[in-house]
Amino acid sequence: MPQSPFLRLFVACLFLLSMAGTIVQAQQGTAPHVVSVTMFYDQNNVITTKPKAAYIRVASLDTVALVFKGIVTDYYDNGQPYRQLNYEATGKEGAFQLFHPGKKLEVQGVFLANQPVGQWKFYYPDSKPMQTVEFLPDQDYKVLKYYNFLGQQLVKDGTGQWETTSKIKAGDIFMNLHLEGQWKNGVKTGQWVFLKTDGKKVYAEDFENGVFKKGMLYGPGGKTVIQTYTDQESEKWPFLIALTELEKLNFDVAAFGSKERAMRYILRKEHLLPLDTIRVAVAPKPEKEPVFPGGQAALMRYLSSSFRMPREDAAKRIDGAVVVSFIVGIDGKLSDIKIVRSLTPAIDKEVMRVVRQSAGWKPALLNGEPVPYTITLPYRIRAM
Numbered sequence: 001m002p003q004s005p006f007l008r009l010f011v012a013c014l015f016l017l018s019m020a021g022t023i024v025q026a027q028q029g030t031a032p033h034v035v036s037v038t039m040f041y042d043q044n045n046v047i048t049t050k051p052k053a054a055y056i057r058v059a060s061l062d063t064v065a066l067v068f069k070g071i072v073t074d075y076y077d078n079g080q081p082y083r084q085l086n087y088e089a090t091g092k093e094g095a096f097q098l099f100h101p102g103k104k105l106e107v108q109g110v111f112l113a114n115q116p117v118g119q120w121k122f123y124y125p126d127s128k129p130m131q132t133v134e135f136l137p138d139q140d141y142k143v144l145k146y147y148n149f150l151g152q153q154l155v156k157d158g159t160g161q162w163e164t165t166s167k168i169k170a171g172d173i174f175m176n177l178h179l180e181g182q183w184k185n186g187v188k189t190g191q192w193v194f195l196k197t198d199g200k201k202v203y204a205e206d207f208e209n210g211v212f213k214k215g216m217l218y219g220p221g222g223k224t225v226i227q228t229y230t231d232q233e234s235e236k237w238p239f240l241i242a243l244t245e246l247e248k249l250n251f252d253v254a255a256f257g258s259k260e261r262a263m264r265y266i267l268r269k270e271h272l273l274p275l276d277t278i279r280v281a282v283a284p285k286p287e288k289e290p291v292f293p294g295g296q297a298a299l300m301r302y303l304s305s306s307f308r309m310p311r312e313d314a315a316k317r318i319d320g321a322v323v324v325s326f327i328v329g330i331d332g333k334l335s336d337i338k339i340v341r342s343l344t345p346a347i348d349k350e351v352m353r354v355v356r357q358s359a360g361w362k363p364a365l366l367n368g369e370p371v372p373y374t375i376t377l378p379y380r381i382r383a384m
Contacts, residue, residue: 034069037061038271045245047262048252050271055082057246058273063263066249076101085243090114098239100125107239109135110323112378116240118323118340119376124149131155131164134186134340141237142186158186167238168194168203176238177202186210196222205232288365290328290373292358299358303379306354310346318344321380322351330370332361340376351379 037060040053059072067087074082080103086094091114098107104127109120116135124130132145146155146162154160166179181192187210194203200222205215217227251262265271292299323341326334337355339348355377364373 033064034060034062035267036272037266038273039266041246042252045242046250046252047256047266049255049265052252052255053077056273061266063267068247083239085111092243110376110378112321112323112341112380117321117378118325119144131162143183144186155183159184165238166194167236167241175202181207184209188212287367288362290332290364290375291362293360293362302358303354306357307381308350310344310350312346313344318347318381321378322348323376323378324351324355325374325376326355328361328363328373328375330363330372332359332363334358334361336374341378343381347381 037058039057039059040048040050041055041057042048042052043054054077056075056077057072058075060069061067062069069087071084071086073084076082080101081099083096083098085092085096088094092111093113094111096107096109096111096116097105100106100123102125104125105123106125107120107122109116110118115137118135120133120135122130122133128151129145129147131143131147133141133143135141142158143155143162144158145153146160147153148163155162161180161182163178163180166177168175168177177194177196179192179194181188182190188207189209190207192205192207193201194205195201200220201218202222203215203217206213212232215229215232216225217229218224219226249259251259256262256265292302320343321341322339322343324337325340326337329335334356337352339352342348363370365371
């Protein structure tokens with residue numbers, strides 16, 4: 001029975017992100033005050049002059065709101081790709097890629113409404129997998145898989161010993177620390193320790209079934225506890241903090257004197273570089289990705305027309321997004337369909353039904369041969 005317009009949800013924004021980090025996006029018109037810029041940053045994410053640059057940002061900048069618009073590409077000072085992401089009205093939106101200096105992919109994932117969502121993949125410089133991390137609301141996360149540099153799997157199905165580089169806020173500054181801790185069924189357990197590069201303890205935090213219990217701050221020698229606390233310290237992924245700092249448009253006061261002079265410098269036409277040169281980057285992906293019959297537009301129509309609002313959610317006028325992932329097999333059939341970000345139980349179930357019934361996919365091709373391929377689909381819906 002056809003659904004009334006009030007009950008129908010439509011796809012407001014659809015991203016198809018393959019686990020190789022490729023995204024298909026609708027392009028929007030650019031307002032006159034949104035202009036192309038080339039910006040030079042130092043190691044501290046501060047805008048500087050070209051001779052002092054540690055890396056270079058090529059982007060479109062709204063010179064009124066002072067926010068980035070559309071695709072943003074960063075390069076190392078030698079011209080190799082560093083990272084790429086996309087900005088919409090909601091902030092960071094869509095695919096994110098971070099590269100090692102040797103053009104090898106380091107991190108790939110997807111943003112939705114300025115938040116990392118779903119499963120993110122991390123790689124060592126030789127392209128071997130490092131870890132799979134699932135981001136939860138408010139940038140919380142859980143580690144699903146982790147391999148050390150020898151290729152030994154230390155975390156499997158959310159359980160095992162883990163280590164990483166973390167960023168901790170101490171007063172007004174952030175500190176890069178080595179973090180060691182234990183996961184059990186996707187939650188933190190036991191004591192997690194934050195160390196300096198010389199191995200001395202800075203913090204230690206105790207967890208029980210994922211719940212923070214207490215923390216301890218160590219003195220300069222790393223042996224004596226000088227303070228205990230019950231409010232958990234602010235711990236975030238370094239690349240997330242770096243993106244936030246870049247968005248502040250901090251500038252080198254010694255080089256420019258004022259933000260106005262800094263803006264005039266980055267708007268100089270002789271600095272402009274093309275936006276699309278990151279396409280030369282070497283990323284592990286097939287030459288052809290999975291395709292729904294008729295392409296992206298047909299997939300959007302299918303998802304929009306097939307979705308039926310569950311009765312228990314019809315009157316709630318829900319506005320949000322479900323993130324669903326699935327594997328397109330070599331025969332084009334879908335498997336391992338799962339929700340990686342939930343909206344409501346009933347809507348989750350309906351999204352899985354719609355995805356499961358989609359058929360006729362063309363599989364991904366690698367060296368001319370069909371290969372299994374994982375797709376993560378952020379599916380944003382709004383009540384009419």
